[in-house]
Amino acid sequence: MKFSKTNVFILITVLSLIAIPWLVYSKIMMTPMPNNSTTEFSATLAYEHVKYLAQKIGPRPAGSKSELKAAQYISYVLNQNGWKVREQPFSKVVIREASVLQPEQQVELINSQNIIAELPGTLPDTIVGGAHYDSANLNAPGALDNASGVGVLLELARVLSKEPHQESYQLIFFGAEEYGLVGSQFYTAQADLSAVRWMLNVDMVGTPLEIDVAGIKSAPPELIKQVTALARDSAIPFHLSRDFIVMTRESPQGGTSDFSSFLDKGIPAVGLGIYGRPPGYFHRPEDRLERVSLEEMQKVGDYSHRLFTSVKLQKLGPNEWDELYLPFQLGNNVLILTSNVIRIITFLTFLVTGLILMKIFKTKSYKQRLNLKKALGILGFTFLLSLIVVAFSGIGEIIWTWIKQVQFVYHAYPMFFIMARIGIAVGIFIVLASWFHKVPLPKDPQLYWVTGVLVLFAVSLVMALIRIDLAFPFVFWLLCMDLQLFLPSIILVLMGPYFIYTIHFELLNSQQWISFYEAIHNYFIIFLGIYSLLLIPIFLAALHVAITNTQLSKKLLYHARKPALIIIGLLILSLGLVPNYTKDYPQSVIVREEWSGTSFGLVHIFADERLPHQLVKDLNGQEGKSQFVPILNELAPMSVETSVVEKNINSRRALDIFFKLNYASEPYLTSLKLESAHPFVIQTEDFLPMAKLPKKLELKGVQQPSGNYSIILQRTPPHKNMIHLAVETQGIMTCTIEAMLPDLSPRLQIKNALLSIDYQIQFKKSYDF
DSSP states (O other): OOOOOHHHHHHHHHHHHHHHHHHHHHHHHOOOOOOOOOOOOOOOHHHHHHHHHIIIIIIOOOTTTHHHHHHHHHHHHHHHTTOEEEEEEEEEEEEEOOSSSSSSEEEEEEEEEEEEEEEEOOSSEEEEEEEEEEHHHHOOOOOOIHHHHHHHHHHHHHHHTSOSSSSEEEEEEESSSGGTTTHHHHHHSSSSSSEEEEEEESSSSSSSSSEESSSOOOHHHHHOOOOOOHHTTTTTTTTESHHHHHHTOSSSSSSSSSSHHHHHHOOOOOEEOOOOOTTTTTTTTOOGGGOOHHHHHHHHHHHHHHHHHHHOSSSOOOOOOOSSSSEEETEEEEEEEEEHHHHHHHHHHHHHHHHHHHHHOOOHHHHHOOHHHHHHHHHHHHHHHHHHHHHTTTTHHHHHHHHHOOOOOSSSSSSHHHHHHHHHHHHHHHHTTTGGGOOOOOOHHHHHHHHHHHHHHHHHHHHHHOOOOHHHHHHHHHHHHHHHHHOHHHHHHHHHHHHHHHHHHHTTTTTTHHHHHHHHTTTTHHHHHHHHHHHHHHHHHHHHHHTHHHHHHHHHHHHHHHHHHHHHHHHHHHHTTTOOOOSSSSSEEEEEEEEEEOEEEEEEEESSOOHHHHHHHTTTTOSEEEEEEOSSSOOEEEEEEEEEEEEEEEEEEEEEEEEEEHHHHHOOOEEEEESSSSEEEEOOOOSSSSGGSOOOOOBBEEOOOOOOEEEEEEEEESSOOOOEEEEEEEEEEHHHHHHHESSSSSSSSOTTEEEEEEEEEEEEEEEOO
């Protein structure tokens, strides 16, 4: 096939596509930052703050007395260093809408406080530093997450107070971050941000450093360039997430830490964390002091100090910037493609693709070979092939999940199972492709190339119309397909979906990996369809390469068939050797005292998976996920007295329900679950102040699949002993009151290196009105 002038034009366009990113890179290449390497930051002093918070105070969940003690300690240290300190208490209602995982709507009242410290400079221009000081739950000491970040910030407060400075500094210690960035969202909603230049957040101190710039809005390119340049100059290994920028933009959740609350308001902000899959002690009782490294605190502390004193941005207050750029990390350097550059690359790729397709379609011989029926036949075949490959790629997990009788066989080593899935999928494809020559389909390689390109072109176009940055992975893939027409190569086949691979790699090295992998298993049919569709262009490209050299491909596939089957078998067998749990990733077990108001209680030992055999044997129990040990002749930690006044208004029951809580030790969480066979509406000022609810929100039962209506109300301390609910309904109302307390002296303690134990006390009782 001859291309003459079109070939020349295509070649020029492709060279332009290659040249544009490098021209952009040379233009935005970071200039050397001022090297203010001399610092008085002391990791030893910062470590003492971590020690006090994680050891002396311990777990600090939002609203708890221990969180209040941590706030008082932070205020004391800041005052000692000459900062002007104020407390910002808040009570915020958070709505958790009904979902597949949580069928009832949950309305929570979160009580906490932010600690705000100010150090005025000669200018009003303000640089903000932030770290959350609450821990995840009643059992997590939160040494790394995030006493380490608080320790760095408190030591920075000492260092900055001794240095001359033009800019004003503001350090904010956020409460209730673990409940969903509640403290930082409250602050940004209330504060005057007009003088703020930029914000730095520290959440978990360690390396390799995660420079987090992803939120509903991404951090501005200029800030990314300066922050990454300083990391490079400081010889700190770092990771900049490109793919999470794409995934979090315009999402309802946004970023994963408090810096994203500032991005939402148009304030440039970045977060510092630890890159990689969260360790097994993340949000667990094992997040103790020994998890914090003095050496890494020194590195991150020095680096944070350089950021405070060296980063210079031009604008103040909320502002706008290019939000659809894409950063690419090349070693320790960062290339940023602006949204306009991405649009140019997309346009040129579409142009090249269109010219190639036009040239092919104008060929008389090709018009005779191509028709819709053939294209649909090829698509149908590759989709069926994709379904088979995806469906059976997880056969190893399925077999060992059944043999071991566990749900999450991949818990300790998910990467092993991912690699096994890929290996099994490749093996299945090789076996099936070796029989392809017997399938009654056209053997014209261009038919497969054209079909694959048309699929990718359509997907890229749709994505570009939705959001240009979303289109880039598919545009790159399309460009590789264009090159493949002239250079048929398996390397281009595998290189095309490169950015699809990296998105998954980012997920597996993030806090979202567990929920993502569980979602694949829980919604298998949906993901089977998604991944089958994604494999269609790959298989079409692979078949194009194979048919281009039919004899060689046929011979290679034939000889590879038996080795592929052997490798599939070995991969399946090897997965059985992978342990479910390790010391680094132990099994989570809950040991809970459960009381229901009677004269005896139960110690309930349970987990999502079957309990270890030795533990069950020690408890003289039966194999399973749950064991019970009775507590005899002891009183419950609290009691509840109830009364109700009923009226009839317009054929509806109007109930005034009163609860009196009697306890020696204040619970941490108190929740009320209301349920009825009929719709109902609630009014309460004691438990959830109605004035704090969103204006359009009405507390009412949400219909469940069972047909009943229900809602959950929950709050953190401080609690009131008296609770009043006004309920309107037509039928019987069931109200379940539940209180959760810390178990500071567990009566049953378990010591096992492969188990992570949560100790709790629960009071739960139901009433019908």
